Amino acid sequence: MRIIVINPNTSESMTDHLRRELASISGSGVELVCVNPDHGPVSIESAFDEALAIPPTLDLVRGAERDGFDAVVLACFSDPGLEAARELVSIPVVGIGESALHLAAQLGRRFTVLTTIPQRVPCMTEHIARRGLLNRLASVRPLEMSVLELDADSSRTKIRVLAEARAAASEDGADVIVLGCAGLTGSAAEVERELGMTVVDPSPVGVLTAETLVRLGLRHSKRGLYARPPAKLIK
Amino acid sequence: MRIIVINPNTSESMTDHLRRELASISGSGVELVCVNPDHGPVSIESAFDEALAIPPTLDLVRGAERDGFDAVVLACFSDPGLEAARELVSIPVVGIGESALHLAAQLGRRFTVLTTIPQRVPCMTEHIARRGLLNRLASVRPLEMSVLELDADSSRTKIRVLAEARAAASEDGADVIVLGCAGLTGSAAEVERELGMTVVDPSPVGVLTAETLVRLGLRHSKRGLYARPPAKLIK
Amino acid sequence: MRIIVINPNTSESMTDHLRRELASISGSGVELVCVNPDHGPVSIESAFDEALAIPPTLDLVRGAERDGFDAVVLACFSDPGLEAARELVSIPVVGIGESALHLAAQLGRRFTVLTTIPQRVPCMTEHIARRGLLNRLASVRPLEMSVLELDADSSRTKIRVLAEARAAASEDGADVIVLGCAGLTGSAAEVERELGMTVVDPSPVGVLTAETLVRLGLRHSKRGLYARPPAKLIK
Amino acid sequence: MRIIVINPNTSESMTDHLRRELASISGSGVELVCVNPDHGPVSIESAFDEALAIPPTLDLVRGAERDGFDAVVLACFSDPGLEAARELVSIPVVGIGESALHLAAQLGRRFTVLTTIPQRVPCMTEHIARRGLLNRLASVRPLEMSVLELDADSSRTKIRVLAEARAAASEDGADVIVLGCAGLTGSAAEVERELGMTVVDPSPVGVLTAETLVRLGLRHSKRGLYARPPAKLIK
Amino acid sequence: MRIIVINPNTSESMTDHLRRELASISGSGVELVCVNPDHGPVSIESAFDEALAIPPTLDLVRGAERDGFDAVVLACFSDPGLEAARELVSIPVVGIGESALHLAAQLGRRFTVLTTIPQRVPCMTEHIARRGLLNRLASVRPLEMSVLELDADSSRTKIRVLAEARAAASEDGADVIVLGCAGLTGSAAEVERELGMTVVDPSPVGVLTAETLVRLGLRHSKRGLYARPPAKLIK
C-alpha cells in the first residue's frame, strides 16, 4: 500500500519534520511518501494563504492518483482544498483536521483545539462547526506562535502546549487536546503524562485513517458532494 | 462613489450580461465597473473551479483597492474567495450570495435557492448553513443547466426558472425565490408576475449593499476574522 | 421615493433625534418623514411596553400605505409589530433591528449588541436567535441606562457605549458593535476611531435597506408568513 | 384555589365552549372562572389579531391578580401576550400552547400540531422552535377551517381532525397529536380510539398545569425575563 | 388513583425521605406508594450505576402495572430506564428529570441544574440537550457532595444549595434552580426566600405530572418510540 502525505505549504523543514514523525507510525507493508508543493506560501495562517496553497496542492493530488498511490493525506489542520481534491480523484483523500476531529469526538467529553496565532481561532471554530462537532468543543486556544516558530523552536512549543492544555482543562472543561497544526506533531507527550489528558495528534491519525480506508476498500462517494467537476475551458 | 463588480470566472459574455443588467440599478453619482480575471475557469460549478478562480480574483480585489475603488462586489453566488478578499483589503467587499441570502431572510417565510447543476446543491446548502439561515430555507433546486447554458439560452432559462419556482411554492412551501447564480440576473420577472412570489436577484442586491456600506461609512471589521494576513514568503 | 420612519414610542424628543440623524443619510430624491404615535408608552423597555405600542403603530403603518409612502421603517430595535405590519400592507416594512442584525453578520466574526437596561438582555437574545444569527453573537451588553436617559444625556451615553464596546472586544471576542436602541443613533463615532471596531447603527441601516428595496422593486412576499389577515369582526 | 381562564378573543361562544369542557377537569377545591375581553377580535388568526387582542387581555390578567385569583390560564394556543402578562403579575400565568407542547414532548416521539388556516403554519412552527422542541415536531397541519368554523361545526371539525391525524401518522411519522386551537377542545376522542395516537388537548393541560403550580407554590421567576416593567408615562 | 414512586437505587433511607416529602403533595383521592428495588447500587452517580439499576427497576415497573397502579414515577433525576419502562407498560411513566426540566423551561429565562459530583455534569448536560432545552440552560453546577452525603447531612446540603444557587444567579444569569437529584427534595426553601429565584423540586413535579396525566386520561403513545418490545428469547 502506498500513501502520500502532502504538506500544502512550501516549508521543506516542516515536510522533513512530518516525515520523521510519521516514519514509525505506518503499518508493515505501507510505503509512506511525504511531499510539498514547490510554489505557494511557506505556511498557512489565513484564508489568503489557503487560497494560494490550494492550486499547487491539487496538482500534487492529481499527480498522486496518476502515480498509483492508494490514498492521499492532506497534512494541514485546516484541510485546505479537501473538497476540491475529492472531486478530482477517486482514491481516498484524508484531511488530517477532519479525521482528527472525528476521532477526538470519540475519546472524551470536550476537546480543546490548540492553534497558532489568534487570528486562526474563528476559522478553526467554523471548521468544527461545519462537521457538527461544536457540542464537543471546549475551546480553541491560540499558542500565540506562528507556524514557522512552532517548527523552529520545539522546546518553547512544548512549554506553550502544556500551558494551554492545562488552562483548557481547568478553565474550559476540556478532557481531550487536539493539536491544531501539523507543525505540532510529536510535541505533546508531557500533556498526557502530566495532565492525564488524551492528546490527538492529527498527522498520525490522518495516516492511519488513510490506511484503514485502503484496507477496507473504502473511499469517498462520487455520487454527490464529491462528483468529478464538469469539464470546461480553463484560460 | 466607485464600485467594482468582479465576475470571478473568465466568461466575458457573462460579465457583459452583468454590466447590462446592473447599469440601470446603481444610484446617481455611482460609477460601476464590471470586470473578470483573464485566466481561470470560464464558469464556476465545483470546488475545483472555485480553487482555480480565487487567486486571480484576489489579484483584482487588491488592484481595486489600489485603484481607489470604494467597494468591491464579488459577483458569483457561491462567494468564492470572499473571506480572503476581506483579509486583503480595507474597502468593503460584498458577496452577492451572502448579501442576497440575508435580504431574502427578511422578505418572507422560507426561500428556495435556484442553482445550476445538481452537484451544486450540497455546496449551496452549506453556504446557507454557514450563515445560520437554514431555518429560512425551503429548498435548493437545480435548474439542470450549466452556467454557460444559462447565459446562452435566456428563453429556456426563463422557462426553467418559472417551473422550479412553481414547484418550490407548491411542494416546498417557499414564498421567496433566490436566483442562485449571477448568470440568472434579469431572468425572473415572470415569477413575480405569475406566482406572486418575491424574487431576490443577487447581483443588484450586492451592488446596492455595497452602495449602502459606502454611504454609511461601514466596512468589515479588521479586528478579528478579517485581519490582514501575516506577511510571509510566498514561493 | 417617499419613506416613512415610525418611532413606535410616544417620545417626540426621540423622533426629533431620529429626524436630525437621518436627514443626511437618505439618497437624493428620497423624501423622509419621521413620526410617532400620539398614544402609547414614551419608551419601550418590556414586553408590556411593546404590547401597548403596537396597535397605534399599526394604525400609522396602515395610514402610510394609504398616503402613498413607498416604504415603512419601524425605528425601534426590538421591531415591535413587524410581523403584523407586514400582514397589513403591501409596501415594504423594514425593522431596524432585523436589517441591522443581518448586515452586522456580514461585517465581522461576532457582534455585540448594546441594549438599555439589564431586563432587555433575554429579549434581545431571542430576537437574534429567531433570525438564526446566534452563531454570530458575541454578547448582549446592557448600558444600564433607560431609553429616556440615553436620549437625554448624550455625553454619558457616549462614555458608556465606549466602555461596553471595549469590554465586548476584550472579554467577549466581538469585532462588531450593534447599537441596540434607536435612541443610540449617532453616539458611536469614538468606538470606531478608538477601538477599530465596526459599528452598526440600526436606524440609518433601516432607511437605506428600505431605499434598496424600493429601488429594486422588492417587498415581502404575501404568499406565506405575511398574508393579509382574514377579515373579521373586531369589537 | 381560584383559577381564571382567559380566552383572549371576544367570542362568548368559545368562552362558553371552554367553560363546559373544563368544568369536569378541575380538581376538588378548585374554583374555575372563564372570561374573555369585551373588545378586540372575535378570533385570533394572524399577528394582527394577536396585536389587537393583547392589550385588553392584559387588563384582565392584571384584574385577576387584584381580585385574588391564584393563577391565570391564557386559553389561546399561540399564547398571545404571555410574556407581558408574566411581567405584569406575580401569580403564575400558564399559556395553554406552551404547557401543552412541553407535555406532548414527554408522551411520544414526534407530535403533529393541528392548526386552523394554512397561514398559521409558520407562526405555529416558530412557537415550537422558540421552545426548543423542533426535534419533537413531526408537522404542523392546517385543518383549513377558521376558528369560528371550528367552534360552530363540531361534526365537520371531528372529521377533519381525524383525517389530518391519520395523515400525520402515516405521512409524517407522528405518534402524538396536539390540538393547536382552544376551539378544538373536546373534539378528538376518535383520534385516540381509532388511531391509537395520544392526543394532547391544550386547555385542560393548561388548567392542570396551573393547579400544579399553585399546589407546589411555584411561579415564574421575577429575577430575569419576567421582571416587572419599568414604571413610565403611557400617553 | 394509585401512583407508585420508584426510587431506582437501593437506599431505603432515600426512599423514606421521598415518602415523607411527597406525603403532603399528592391530591385528595391519590394513594402514593414509594418503593425501591432490593438489589442494585445504593446510589446512582455514573453510567455504570445506571446500567445496574435499570433491570431491577424495570421489574418494579412491570409489577406496578400488573398490580393496578395508574401511573409510575421514576424518582431519579437522570431518568434511568425511562424509555425501556415506557416500552414495557401502557400506564403513564413519568421521569422526574424530564418533567422537571420541561416545567422549569416555563418558569423563567434560564435554569441552573444542581447536581451531585462533578463527574455528573456532562451526563446532566446531555440529558437537557436531548430534550431540546439547552437554550434554557444557564449552567449545571455540582454540589461536590455524593448522593449519600446529600441524604445524610441535610444542613450542609442546604448551605451548599444556597451557595451554588447564588453563584448561578450572579455568574451564570440563572433565574430558576432545578434540584438535580431526588435526594435534594425539600432542601431549597432558603433559595426562594433569600434569592427570589424559582426552585423546581423534581420529585413533587413528577408526582403531580403523573396525577395530571391520569386525570386527563393521557399516556405515552405506543405507536412509535415506546412500542412494546418484540417478544424474544432471553437467556
Place this chain on the structure above:
Amino acid sequence: MRIIVINPNTSESMTDHLRRELASISGSGVELVCVNPDHGPVSIESAFDEALAIPPTLDLVRGAERDGFDAVVLACFSDPGLEAARELVSIPVVGIGESALHLAAQLGRRFTVLTTIPQRVPCMTEHIARRGLLNRLASVRPLEMSVLELDADSSRTKIRVLAEARAAASEDGADVIVLGCAGLTGSAAEVERELGMTVVDPSPVGVLTAETLVRLGLRHSKRGLYARPPAKLIK
C-alpha cells in the same frame, strides 16, 4: 496486539458470523477474539433489550481488561453500554456505531442508515443526533426484518439492502450507506457495485479504529465523561 470483539446479544450464530467476516480484516500481528455474553436477549431491538444486555456485556468488558486485551470493540450498532464500559476500564472501548458514523461523515454528503425493524428508527436517529451528525443524515430506513431474520436469510437480506439503498439514493439524496446492524456485516457488495454508493460496514470499521487507537497509544480520557465510577455498595 489483542483485540476483543464483544457481541452484546446472546446469539452465538451472530458471533460466528462476525468472527468469519472479521477474520480477514485485522492487521498482521493482531489477535482478534469474538465473544458474547451467556445470558441476556438473543438480539437487541428495543431499549428494553439494551437494558438487559448491558450488565453482562459490562462483565465481559471488565474481564477483557483483566485478561490483558489491548482494546474492546462493542459490536452492536446502537452501542449499548458504551459510556459505562469506558467508565469501567482504561483500555480503549470502540462502539461500532459511533466509529462508523464518524467515518461515514468523512466519505460523502449524506448517509442513510439501514436498520432492522421500524421501531428502531427513532432510537437510531437519536444516536446520530447525540453525535452532532444530523446535518450528514439523509435518512434512517428500516429493512423490515428482525435481527435474527437478517442473520438467518442472507439472500433476502441482500435484496432488501439493495432495494433500500437504491431508494435512499433516489428519494433521500444519500450518497453513503451505513449498515446499521452488526448482523448486516458482509451483505452489501452489490450496493457499491450496482449503485456506486460508498458502503460503511460498522464492524470492520470498529476493529480498525481499535487497532488505530492501540497503535497510536490513544484511549478515552479518564478526566471527564469517562471517569471511573465512585466505589459504592451494590446490593
